[in-house]
Structure formats: structure tokens, C-alpha cells
Amino acid sequence: MTNPSLLLEKLPPELIRVIISYLSAPDLACIGATCRSLAAHASDDLLWADLINARLPNQIKDPGIFASFRRLYLAYHPCWFIPQHKIWFADNEPTGILILTRYNKRRGVIEGYQMVAERGNPEFYFWKAEPAEPAEPAVLVQSFDPIVRLLLDDPTLFLKDPDPSCLAAPIQRFSQSEERHMPLALEAHHVYSSLSFCSAISNNQESLTDGEMCWPPQIIPSNARTSRHTGGHQPERIKRMSDMSESSFRINKWTSFRVAFSPGRSQLHSTFSTLDPDFYNPTTKKPYQGIWVGDYSAHGCEFLLVLQKDVDEDLSEESRSIDVSNGEDGPEVDDMIDLGQRGRLEGIKLTGDMNVPRGQYSWVAEDIGPGGLVGVAVEEPFIGARMVRCKGHVAGIGFQDGEYSYY
Structure with a gap:
């Protein structure tokens, strides 16, 4: 019976390289152990460079302080998935x-490196809705422009x-x-x-x-x-x-x-x-999904994964008939659908605190489309901002007596 490796050796070198370029690192090492000829092909540093760059968001052109790409790959095998996924x-x-x-x-x-966020230097100003009752107090609004950095x-x-x-x-x-x-x-x-x-x-x-x-x-x-x-x-x-x-x-x-x-x-x-990047990269249909920073008062800044859940493409006739405009300048339902203003939003804590820890819901908006719309702001500086029904997760220290508060 003919040895398969002998048949492979008879192929042109360029074709051998194309064939073994589809192999994983363990398979490449195995084929290099069969004979001297294939060992030379398996040691081609360009093959090992491709294996490394397939794992890196930003490709490298030389092995740096290592003698070869093969030596670099083996130094951190099987850990290359760690820089590949990044977050x-x-x-x-x-x-x-x-x-x-x-x-x-x-x-x-x-x-x-750990990612942290700080509030920075907030600005404060008073805001009152128009029209407002004479006895209605103004609201103190604090700006939020967090500073995100790595330690x-x-x-x-x-x-x-x-x-x-x-x-x-x-x-x-x-x-x-x-x-x-x-x-x-x-x-x-x-x-x-x-x-x-x-x-x-x-x-x-x-x-x-x-x-x-x-x-x-x-x-x-x-x-x-x-x-x-x-x-x-x-x-x-x-x-x-x-x-x-x-x-x-x-x-x-x-x-x-x-x-x-x-x-x-x-x-x-x-x-x-x-x-999975599909859950934190925003799209046209899901513009709100991503990793966000939230201001949690005495707990400081925390990181949230905001998910925008899929909904059926066909809206019911009842949803289409809801008047969501607030004045002549209010947006139409079809316009909001085109902008991704529909579906369920979930804010999940990637980092947490003593009350609501990591891995728990921070807030949930069941429907940011017509079914959950409260109104559209017409006052400065919030003109055009959409207001939807939402529930926030609150709990005592140690995540005791957790409940949702609607607002």
C-alpha cells in the first residue's frame, strides 16, 4: 500500500503549501512529523504567521522579539483566543x-487590563417642563460625560x-x-x-x-x-x-x-x-445595543450590556394605528420603525454593586415602539427625545428584596 505522504510529496511545492495552509496548528505539527520533506513545508514561517494573524484584530508583519512566527505561536498556544475575542x-x-x-x-x-469609568466634571442646571404648574418644582439635571480608561x-x-x-x-x-x-x-x-x-x-x-x-x-x-x-x-x-x-x-x-x-x-x-460582537455592535435595526456606561450615584459608574431584542417584522393594525405624535413635529410610526425604534431593550450589568450585582438586569423597557411610547419631548433641551415605559431593578444591600420599579 502506498504511503499517502509519499503521494503528497510528489506534488509541486506551491500546491503543497496551499493544501497545508488549511490545517490547524496541531495538524500542521503532525504533518511535519511524518518526513523531512513535509517537515520543511510545515516549518514555513508564513503559515504560522497566518495562524497568528487569524487570531489578532490587528495583524502583525514580523514576530517582534521572537525568532520566528512559529516560535511565537508555540509560546502562547493554546491562549491565542484571548486576544482574539478582546472583551x-x-x-x-x-x-x-x-x-x-x-x-x-x-x-x-x-x-x-481592567476597564474603569469616572464621572468627570458634571454640569448642573435647573429644568422645568412647559407648561408647568406654578407650584411644580424645577428638576436639577446633571450632565454625564464619563471618562473611560484602562488601568x-x-x-x-x-x-x-x-x-x-x-x-x-x-x-x-x-x-x-x-x-x-x-x-x-x-x-x-x-x-x-x-x-x-x-x-x-x-x-x-x-x-x-x-x-x-x-x-x-x-x-x-x-x-x-x-x-x-x-x-x-x-x-x-x-x-x-x-x-x-x-x-x-x-x-x-x-x-x-x-x-x-x-x-x-x-x-x-x-x-x-x-x-459575541453581534450583541454589542449597533446596527440600523438595533441602534441602541452596545456596551454603555451608567451613573449609579453613590456606587459610581458601571458598565451595562444593552440588548435590543428582535421583534416580528409585521406590526399589528392596532400598533400601526397608535398616534405617537406629540404636536405637529412628532415622528410617525413608520419613521420610527425605519430608525430601529421598536422591540424590547434590556440593560444588563456587566459590572455591579452591593445592591444589584453583575449579571443582573438593571432595567427593562418592554417595548420602545408605539406600544410603550409615553410621548415625545417638546421642551428644550430634550426636543424630539422619545419617552417610553420602563422598569428599573432595585434591591437592598446583598441583593435582598429585589423588585422592579416602574417609571
Whole structure:
């Protein structure tokens, strides 16, 4: 019987390169182990450059401080999905964390920084509706122009190859107990960190029946969820790389005054999940969806995922007959439909506070179309602003006695 690799070798080099360009990194490594001729083809650095750039939002043209693209790929395999998805949010109770990740070519590291928001310098002015009752008090309006930034001096995630000049990568084989050491500044205070991988759980598994045991929570759309690592629940270790989820990872922290990289029983585990860009990139039909910053008074600024849910394309005759204009300048129903003024809006906390934590509804507008429209403002400075019925989620400290308040 003819060896298939011998038949492949007889093809022109250009055709061989086209064929193996469709292979994944593990398959490329396997075909390189068959014979010397295919090993030379599998070592083509342009193939490994393509594998890396397929994972990066901004492509790189050279391997930077590494000797080759192949060496760079192996240094951070299988972690390339982390800079690929960019936006990650964690299950830390009750506040959560929102981070942005990237591959830093200049330093040759994969890093992630926490995103924070501040109010800035607000302006205040009094506003009174027109016409208004003589005894009706004016409303104090505060402007909101938040300052959003990254905590660049304190990375949340940091993966660094110990010796980029070495031709062999330190980790090239997946193991069940694999954790990636993250050399952070807190090690000077005996606080150590590592990154570990998660397995995906299907939507029909029993783990999803308890919303506290999976991440992200079920109110956030996701095709891949994972089990949380809490004090009373420890997820199973991954047995094979094929079981590894590329939508989640876990950061572990612990304190040790003896052996550096020896996790003990007292650990803090933060499970991170990513967001599908389809749910935070606005479109013509869904102009409001995205990641927003909210001002929560004494709690400060928090990040929200605003979802604009799909609705049926055909409106009922009753909806079409609703008069939503407020004066001659009011918009018509068909105009609002064209602008995406329809459907259900949900504000879900990506970061939270002691009252309403991360992963919970902050507010819900059941219908921003004709069915939920209260009116259209005609007073300065809100002329043309649409007012719709909405309910806000309020609770006591510790998320006690949670209820919705309609306004």
C-alpha cells in the first residue's frame, strides 16, 4: 500500500503549501512529523504567521522579539483566543470586572487590563417642563460625560514567555493540570496568579438549571457557557484539548509565603467569558445595543450590556394605528420603525454593586415602539427625545428584596 505522504510529496511545492495552509496548528505539527520533506513545508514561517494573524484584530508583519512566527505561536498556544475575542467580563461577586485583552508585539506578551469609568466634571442646571404648574418644582439635571480608561499600570492578565530568544517554546503539550503562571507585580507581596482553561457546558446540561453555577448567566446571550469555580463547587478538569472552551478562561489568585507557584486551599477564582460582537455592535435595526456606561450615584459608574431584542417584522393594525405624535413635529410610526425604534431593550450589568450585582438586569423597557411610547419631548433641551415605559431593578444591600420599579 502506498504511503499517502509519499503521494503528497510528489506534488509541486506551491500546491503543497496551499493544501497545508488549511490545517490547524496541531495538524500542521503532525504533518511535519511524518518526513523531512513535509517537515520543511510545515516549518514555513508564513503559515504560522497566518495562524497568528487569524487570531489578532490587528495583524502583525514580523514576530517582534521572537525568532520566528512559529516560535511565537508555540509560546502562547493554546491562549491565542484571548486576544482574539478582546472583551471579557468576570463573575467576581458582586462587582464583576470588565477587561480588554491584546497581544503586545513590542513586549511580546498577551495582556489584559481592567476597564474603569469616572464621572468627570458634571454640569448642573435647573429644568422645568412647559407648561408647568406654578407650584411644580424645577428638576436639577446633571450632565454625564464619563471618562473611560484602562488601568494600564496594573494588568489583570499577563502571559509572558520566559525566554523569547530560545528556539524551543517552554510549553508545547496540553495537560489536565495545566496552569499558566502570570508574573504580576503582586508577587512582591506574596500574591501569585495563574491562568487556567475551562470546558464548555451545553445548554441542556443540568448545570444551567442553577443560574449561580454557570457563567455567563442565562440572561446574557451566549453559545458557550462554563461552570463557575466557587467555594462550594469545583468544576471538572479538562481531559482533552478538544474539550477546552475558547469562550472562557479562569484566573486564580492565592497567597503563599513559602513556595511561590504552589496554590493552596485558599484561592480566589475569577471566571471570565467573552461577548459575541453581534450583541454589542449597533446596527440600523438595533441602534441602541452596545456596551454603555451608567451613573449609579453613590456606587459610581458601571458598565451595562444593552440588548435590543428582535421583534416580528409585521406590526399589528392596532400598533400601526397608535398616534405617537406629540404636536405637529412628532415622528410617525413608520419613521420610527425605519430608525430601529421598536422591540424590547434590556440593560444588563456587566459590572455591579452591593445592591444589584453583575449579571443582573438593571432595567427593562418592554417595548420602545408605539406600544410603550409615553410621548415625545417638546421642551428644550430634550426636543424630539422619545419617552417610553420602563422598569428599573432595585434591591437592598446583598441583593435582598429585589423588585422592579416602574417609571
